[in-house]
Amino acid sequence: xxxxxxxxxxxxxxxxxxxxxxxxxxxxxxxxxxxxxxxxxxxxxxxxxxxxxxxxxxxxxxxxxxxxxxxxxxxxxxxxxxxxxxxxxxxxxxxxxxxxxxxxxxxxxxxxxxxxxxxxxxxxxxxxxxxxxxxxxxxxxxxxxxxxxxxxxxxxxxxxxxxxxxxxxxxxxxxxxxxxxxxxxxxxxxxxxxxxxxxxxxxxxxxxxxxxxxxxxxxxxxxxxxxxxxxxxxxxxxxxxxxxxxxxxxxxxxxxxxxxxxxxxxxxxxxxxxxxxxxxxxxxxxxxxxxxxxxxxxxxxxxxxxxxxxxxxxxxxxxxxxxxxxxxxxxxxxxxxxxxxxxxxxxxxxxxxxxxxxxxxxxxxxxxxxxxxxxxxxxxxxxxxxxxxxxxxxxxxxxxxxxxxxxxxxxxxxxxxxxxxxxxxxxxxxxxxxxxxxxxxxxxxxxxxxxxxxxxxxxxxxxxxxxx
Amino acid sequence: xxxxxxxxxxxxxxxxxxxxxxxxxxxxxxxxxxxxxxxxxxxxxxxxxxxxxxxxxxxxxxxxxxxxxxxxxxxxxxxxxxxxxxxxxxxxxxxxxxxxxxxxxxxxxxxxxxxxxxxxxxxxxxxxxxxxxxxxxxxxxxxxxxxxxxxxxxxxxxxxxxxxxxxxxxxxxxxxxxxxxxxxxxxxxxxxxxxxxxxxxxxxxxxxxxxxxxxxxxxxxxxxxxxxxxxxxxxxxxxxxxxxxxxxxxxxxxxxxxxxxxxxxxxxxxxxxxxxxxxxxxxxxxxxxxxxxxxxxxxxxxxxxxxxxxx
Numbered sequence: 001x002x003x004x005x006x007x008x009x010x011x012x013x014x015x016x017x018x019x020x021x022x023x024x025x026x027x028x029x030x031x032x033x034x035x036x037x038x039x040x041x042x043x044x045x046x047x048x049x050x051x052x053x054x055x056x057x058x059x060x061x062x063x064x065x066x067x068x069x070x071x072x073x074x075x076x077x078x079x080x081x082x083x084x085x086x087x088x089x090x091x092x093x094x095x096x097x098x099x100x101x102x103x104x105x106x107x108x109x110x111x112x113x114x115x116x117x118x119x120x121x122x123x124x125x126x127x128x129x130x131x132x133x134x135x136x137x138x139x140x141x142x143x144x145x146x147x148x149x150x151x152x153x154x155x156x157x158x159x160x161x162x163x164x165x166x167x168x169x170x171x172x173x174x175x176x177x178x179x180x181x182x183x184x185x186x187x188x189x190x191x192x193x194x195x196x197x198x199x200x201x202x203x204x205x206x207x208x209x210x211x212x213x214x215x216x217x218x219x220x221x222x223x224x225x226x227x228x229x230x231x232x233x234x235x236x237x238x239x240x241x242x243x244x245x246x247x248x249x250x251x252x253x254x255x256x257x258x259x260x261x262x263x264x265x266x267x268x269x270x271x272x273x274x275x276x277x278x279x280x281x282x283x284x285x286x287x288x289x290x291x292x293x294x295x296x297x298x299x300x301x302x303x304x305x306x307x308x309x310x311x312x313x314x315x316x317x318x319x320x321x322x323x324x325x326x327x328x329x330x331x332x333x334x335x336x337x338x339x340x341x342x343x344x345x346x347x348x349x350x351x352x353x354x355x356x357x358x359x360x361x362x363x364x365x366x367x368x369x370x371x372x373x374x375x376x377x378x379x380x381x382x383x384x385x386x387x388x389x390x391x392x393x394x395x396x397x398x399x400x401x402x403x404x405x406x407x408x409x410x411x412x413x414x415x416x417x418x419x420x421x422x423x424x425x426x427x428x429x430x431x432x433x434x435x436x437x438x439x440x441x442x443x444x445x446x447x448x449x450x451x452x453x454x455x456x457x458x459x460x461x462x463x464x465x466x467x468x
Numbered sequence: 469x470x471x472x473x474x475x476x477x478x479x480x481x482x483x484x485x486x487x488x489x490x491x492x493x494x495x496x497x498x499x500x501x502x503x504x505x506x507x508x509x510x511x512x513x514x515x516x517x518x519x520x521x522x523x524x525x526x527x528x529x530x531x532x533x534x535x536x537x538x539x540x541x542x543x544x545x546x547x548x549x550x551x552x553x554x555x556x557x558x559x560x561x562x563x564x565x566x567x568x569x570x571x572x573x574x575x576x577x578x579x580x581x582x583x584x585x586x587x588x589x590x591x592x593x594x595x596x597x598x599x600x601x602x603x604x605x606x607x608x609x610x611x612x613x614x615x616x617x618x619x620x621x622x623x624x625x626x627x628x629x630x631x632x633x634x635x636x637x638x639x640x641x642x643x644x645x646x647x648x649x650x651x652x653x654x655x656x657x658x659x660x661x662x663x664x665x666x667x668x669x670x671x672x673x674x675x676x677x678x679x680x681x682x683x684x685x686x687x688x689x690x691x692x693x694x695x696x697x698x699x700x701x702x703x704x705x706x707x708x709x710x711x712x713x714x715x716x717x718x719x720x721x722x723x724x725x726x727x728x729x730x731x732x733x734x735x736x737x738x739x740x741x742x743x744x745x746x747x748x749x750x751x752x753x754x755x756x757x758x759x760x761x762x763x764x765x766x767x768x769x770x771x772x773x774x775x776x777x778x779x
Contacts (some may be wrong), residue, residue, distance in 0.1 A: 047540060050548075068583075091583035092509060098582060287548060288541035292522030295724020306718030310711045317707065349727065350658040353734070357662050360712040361669065364704075367711075368673065371704045397676030400612045401669045404626075407604040408665050415597035423586070423654055424594055427661055 005451045012445055016331055022338035039341055040103060042086045042348030042426075045296050047288040048102040051111055054282035055095040063095055067276045072097060074275050078114050081268035086346045086422050096282065102346055115279045117234050118269035120185030124220070125228040125240060132256060134237045136230070140181035182220050182229070185270050187213025193270045195263045196253075203263035204253045207270065214250030222246040231256070233266065291349065303356075310363065318370045320465040324449040325366040325442070332362050332441040339433055350427040358434020361405065365442035368394040370466075377466060383454070391447060398443070402435050409435070469702075472695040475751035482632060482748060485740075489639015492646055498638065499645040501536060501653025502550055504591065506583040510549045510559060511542075515572035519545040523725050528565045532558050535649040536729070546577065553581060586654050594657055598634075598664055602627050605668055609675070616679050621756050626671045629741075629749035633667040634660065636740040637733060644729075655730040663737030666712070670705065671745040677701050678750065690757045694750050702746070709742040 025039075055063050072089045075097070079087040092098040101110065123138055130136065192208035209217055221229075221243050230240040231254050238256040258266070289296050311329065314322040336355065340347060373390030381389065409432035416425030471478070514520075522539035529537040529551055537551035554562070559579055566574045609623035616622075637660055644650040677697035685693055716738065720731045755761070 050542070072583075088585045090506065090585040093580040093582075098509070285546075286543040288522075290538050290540050291726040292526075292539050292724065293541060294521045294523050295726040297724070299719060299723035299727055302719045302722035302724075303715065305722060306715035309714040309718065313707075313711060313714065349655060349730070350661075353658050353662050353730075356712075356715055357665055359715070360666070360708065363711045364669070364673075364708040367704050367707045371701075371707075375700075393680070396680070397673045400609070400676060401672040403612075404605045404608060404668045404672055405665055407608055408598075408601040408668070411597050411601040411604060412594075412661065415593065415600075423658065424590070424597070424661065427658055431665060 002451070002455060005448055005455070008444065008448045009452055012331070012448060016334065019331075019334040019338040022341055023334055038344065040344045040346040042346050042351070043088065043100050043102045043287075044290045044349050045347065045352075046102065047286065047290070047293075048100055049284055050287040051099045051101065051284040052092065052282040053097040053099060053115055053279040056278040056280040063277055065091075065094075068094070068097065070276045071279065074118075074272055075099065075114055077272040078118075078268055079110070080417075080422070081272060082110060082113060082265070086348055086426065097279065100287065111281060111284075113265045113269070115281065116269060116275075117278050118185070118272075118274040119234055120188070120270055120274070121181045121232040122183050122217075123230040123232045123237075124180045124182050124224070125230050127227060129228050129242075130230060130237050130240050132237055132239060135235055136232060136237060137178045138181045138232065138235065139178055140184060179230070181232075183213055183216050185274060187216070188270055190271050190273070192251075193267050195260070195267050198253070198255070202255065203258040203260050204255045205258070205263055205267050205270070206253045207251065209250040209252075211250075214248075217250065218246065218248045222248075233269075238266075303352075307359070310359070314363065314366070318367075318466070320453065321366075321370050321373070321446070321450055324453065325363070325370070325446050327449060328366070328441040328445040329359070329362060331445055332359075332437055335437050335441070336434060339437070340430075345429060345433075346426065347430075348423070348426055350423050351430040354427045354430035355434055358431055358438055361402070361435055362438030362442050365394075365398045365402075365438060366446055368398055369443075369446070374466060383466075387447075387450065387454075391443070395443075398439070402439060405435050406432060469699050470695060471698050471747065472691050472751055472754055475747075475754065478747035478751065482636075482744070486632070486635045486639055489643055490635060493639055493642035496642060496646045498642050498652045499650070500588075501651035501656070502538065502552060502584075503586045503654040504584050504588050504652075505552075506581065506585075507550060507552045508554045508559075509578065509580055509582040510551070510554075510562070510576070511578035512547050512549070512563065512566065513575045513577050514545045514547065514566075514570050515574075516545055518570040518572040519547060520566070520569050522547070524569060525549060525566065526725060528562055528569065531565065532561060533649070534558065536651050536653070538726075550582060590654075591657060594661065598661070601664075602630065609672070613675070613679055616682055618756075621753055622675050622679075625749045625752040625756070626668055626675065628752055629671050629744040630664055630667045632744045632748055633663050633737060633740045637663055637737045640736050641733060650729055655727070656733060659730050659733040659737060662734060663741055666738055667741040667744065670708070670741050671749045673704065674698060674701050674745050674750055678753070691754050694754050698746055698750055705742055705746055709738070712738050 057063065068091050072091065075089050076087070079089075086102050087099060089097055089099050099111075099114070119140075121138055121140055123136065187210050189208045189210055192206075194206050196204060196206050198204050225243050225246065227243055228240050229243050231238045238254060241255070254266070291299075311326045314326050314329075316322070318325065336358075339345070345351065369390050372394045373386050376386035376389045376393075377383070409428045412424050412428035413432070416422065416428060519541060522541060525539045525547065526537055529535075529549070532554075534551050534554055537549050540548040542548055559576075563574050563576060606620070606623035606627055609626055610620045613619035613622045641650065641652055641656060645652065674697060677700055678694055681693045681697050681700075682690070685696075688696075713735065716731055716735045720728060720735060723731060
């Protein structure tokens with residue numbers, strides 16, 4: 001027992017050293033695997049970048065409230081798909097969307113992806129080949145996809161708007177010619193869009209067509225072998241392969257010199273559909289915490305005071321094991337914080353609520369054990385027996401109560417991811433992490449500490465040290 | 469200590485808290501916060517170095533009976549305030565108060581209405597998720613307690629205690645919403661989820677003792693076993709409750725004004741969670757075991773204790 005105890009103790013000390021390394025702000029990356037470490041705070045606690053997106057259409061062209069709602073939906077889905085957490089979007093006035101991104105790093109690139117309309121077209125080039133990056137005009141008008149579904153009168157307006165737009169001056173090849181769009185990204189099956197690497201190790205986006213798209217594609221490629229087919233995103237050619245054989249199985253890949261990042265961005269855009277309206281960045285500025293900086297500062301202080309009281313209470317009420325539990329609690333906080341930095345978890349107020357609750361859970365496990373221990377001591381058992389029995393008998397209740405909490409977390413997490421309720425997801429994640437870590441610190445770490453002290457300090461073997 | 473013997477007293481106390489809250493909910497509803505409803509966005513710029521603290525701006529809004537605005541400071545002495553929909557007149561009043569407070573000109577950069585930042589459906593969907601979670605917990609407890617007779621009763625009683633806590637929290641919020649103008653925002657939803665997590669956790673610890681004791685003391689009446697188990701776990705229940713309360717009380721007393729509603733709702737909910745696991749969940753098991761509802765509506769209904777001793 002004793003030997004094993006020391007092995008565990010050494011492992012715990014090693015773990016402590018590693019977590020301290022992770023938590024120190026002076027260590028931004030983990031050596032060897034080169035993973036960056038940083039604390040992500042949400043908009044409510046830290047603020048971030050506020051971006052005002054404006055509808056990029058002439059003033060006189062109406063935009064419906066429904067279109068704005070759809071656009072927000074797509075923006076949210078894209079942000080989630082890109083793994084940017086805790087972004088909020090809300091309409092501001094009739095033609096603007098206010099987006100807020102926590103933190104200030106790397107947001108420009110994210111915004112660039114988010115605001116791209118994301119209209120994918122398969123365009124018939126005939127016998128001309130166009131280089132990548134060429135801007136072209138097609139007979140598929142931007143915005144007409146929603147025009148068809150919402151009101152029939154909107155479609156002509158959108159077309160009328162799109163046609164007179166002069167093409168960019170840098171694209172002489174395209175001037176004058178309007179190419180025919182064979183089909184659009186709407187004919188792709190959203191769930192079957194994925195990023196893969198081909199045999200040469202280049203990134204590509206694989207897609208599968210709907211039954212309707214499959215039919216169109218089959219007919220078109222059969223009739224046009226040897227011609228060029230351009231894959232066009234937001235009127236810019238991504239690639240223009242030659243049709244070698246008729247494509248009848250309704251699946252294919254998009255190549256275009258992608259990096260993993262750009263391939264993934266394209267996949268995200270295709271998966272969540274195109275924006276019903278084009279958007280431009282009207283302005284962006286740094287904003288403070290939504291909870292107010294002064295309030296956040298005060299609350300941090302208050303949280304520390306609360307934790308100190310908890311630590312004092314445990315030490316005074318449970319004596320020796322209480323002090324050891326406090327040490328375990330500190331280790332618990334260290335591990336949790338290290339994981340937040342590693343995963344990374346964007347910390348928001350809901351997340352902190354989950355954390356506070358999990359501290360309660362961590363302390364509860366120790367309280368359960370210590371109360372049991374005292375009962376066994378009062379029943380006249382020796383200290384060693386009481387310790388073993390205390391842990392053994394408290395275990396079923398710790399197990400069952402924590403499994404129930406984990407069931408709740410799992411369902412809230414699945415729900416939060418499915419409906420894009422990042423707030424609920426953050427809460428579930430921090431609570432579940434807390435429960436798992438607390439099981440380790442409250443049970444294994446506290447017991448190891450206790451055995452170590454008893455092995456080395458004979459004087460500690462007195463019931464009064466245990467509050468009896 | 470005889471907790472089980474006074475079970476109807478404790479049920480009564482619960483009803484005394486829950487019924488007014490639910491009535492308030494039925495009559496006045498739950499006022500929703502700007503996260504769910506949208507409202508006005510006021511973007512103002514102060515003279516250099518004269519921007520006030522967000523808490524002071526919240527005070528100004530309160531003066532004009534506009535509850536719980538969300539105030540963000542922004543770069544360059546600017547401030548963004550989201551609040552309930554306010555009129556042009558209220559806005560001018562707010563601006564002039566701000567000028568008085570900061571002692572300088574306050575320029576309106578933008579004043580417009582904004583949509584919700586959290587879809588309203590999130591609230592109802594979260595409740596659906598909680599319902600599914602409750603079902604999962606019910607199944608798990610029935611499985612974990614399979615050694616004792618009527619294991620499903622433990623699961624059901626735990627869920628009933630959870631519903632009790634939801635009612636207390638939502639009812640209190642409805643009352644505070646009507647009388648103090650509190651709004652149920654995204655933070656309230658989080659508080660509610662936290663309370664639900666705590667509630668079940670707390671209940672199971674007491675149930676576990678009942679499970680253990682009913683295997684040891686097979687000959688004792690169920691009531692005695694349950695009462696004994698509650699008393700045995702009382703120290704633990706109170707101490708766990710205290711540690712959570714210490715943190716929350718500290719946040720309520722010394723924390724920022726913007727999280728105060730959140731913390732107070734949590735305090736009420738966590739207290740309710742402990743109360744219901746001691747005074748409701750376990751007594752429900754006894755009521756069920758004795759099938760006491762058979763006596764509820766009889767004229768000659770005596771105190772539950774006496775009915776039982778004749779059994």
